[in-house]
Amino acid sequence: MMEPFYFGNSARSLFGIYHPPQLEKARNVGVILCYPMGEDYIRSHRAFVRLAMLLSSAGFHTLRFDYYGCGDSEGDSDQGEIRQWLADISTAVEELKGGSDLNQICLAGLRLGGNLAMLAGAERGDIDGIVLWNPVINGRKYIEELTTLHQEKIRNFFPGVKSFSEGESYREALGFPLPDSMLKDLEKLDLYAIRQKPASKILFIESSDVSEDGRFREHLNSIGVSLRYKHIPGFEPWIERDDWGQGMVPIKVLQFVVSWISEMFP
């Protein structure tokens, strides 16, 4: 039976859902799911619920939670900061460890959540495994992508309107604010800049049609990571399907993630 709850500092409460292990013999391994941000979060939420259920069925203590200023957590949508979200991941790690006798912790993140998992792992130095699912390799390109998608939506729905945010085309993206502080944070994102090993074992999985050209895999190998790479094209849960506001649940990708974690952390 999953348990929704608030945790962390009372001034910065975070909303989480704990999925206890379902097998009789639970593993002493915890998995923390790291959502992406903004509209990516809304669209992929259903996929994360499913992933948490599969991990729980496979015997893992699983926690998914909303960063400060996101989802059901405290804070306004324009108050998010990368530094704060990394602190939130650490709070979640301590919360999961505190409630269970765990030997190992894995982080699994999609898009920006993948970056946060890598940065948190590199800073903390005690994360055992990371699932890196279509991360943002370069922050500037990510901002360009968000901007393009937002402007396409504006053009489709509101011909003649250039922007709704007083001449600043970057100030909002797909229904979420993009304040200057967040733009500065995003611009700095560069996965190649991570030189400290974030975790000893990493699954780099891509589910978009086009795969990374191999240079980032070389980078991960160069910092001493035990790397597994998988490309399962055609499954992008952060892309809206059929005007539902939701992405699809990419069950093949989720099953691969669970099988890799199960194999690496028996």
Add this chain to the structure above:
Amino acid sequence: MRDKAVLFGKTKSLVGIITEPTPVFSGNDFPAFVFLNSGFLHRVGPHRLYVKAARKLAEEGFFVLRFDFSGIGDSRASEVESLSDERAINETQEALNYLNATRGIDRFILIGICSGAVISFKAALCDPRVVGVVPINAPVYFDDNEEMRSSVVYDRVARHYWRSALFSLKSWRRAMKGKSRYQQIIRSTTSQIKRLFVRKRDMSSRANNLVADLQVLSARGISPLFIYSGGDRGLDYLQSRLGDEIHELKKYGKLRIEVIQDTDHTFTPLCKQQHLIEILLDWAPGLI
């Protein structure tokens, strides 16, 4: 932090967040708001709009519950029943029961976008504890009559041809070259001419159910606040269903319609999200 996570319902599997009001403003006279899922989106709402609205309403003294129907968001899927309006209405009533049992609240305002709008309206009809209802961008599927839905969609297409394509030289040139659906133009002309003669009678018969429903709510002192994005097809549907009676209904306070221009179905622009919340904050004190 004024948000609390709760599990409720027969099997304690419905996940909800209660936003508690600022105590200095709140009182026993305040009804509680209950937000219903917009389609498959979980209880934070499109672009986190439900969270923003809930916290603003709580600042004005209202209890607010946002929850997921079973099988949506974090609530476990029902093992015995598939997703249906009837089940969603039952679960809405379970939410009201929960708030009544744990907080002693016995008056409620239901609110939802898209499919949540439909459930809010239907649940309001069958539960006397509901004192206000805010259907937002209620889609065309307001009842189960396929013929009626098709008719409204057809009217919409016909009106497009009547208003724009029929009087456009470019459209006629395209038709002459075989590039336009000229049958559509002929049909629209016939349709619009017929409308001049039969519109009132036709619309009146269509409106019966909805008008009757509005009368039921009105007898209980409820004047639904319908909010639409400008150009939303649900607005066309409501206007077609009610026809000329819409003016009478508005005049006697049996419904209120607010239209937010230049926005899409889920209120993507931030300034339009703010506009929607302001409408709610302006309207809600009237129910205390």
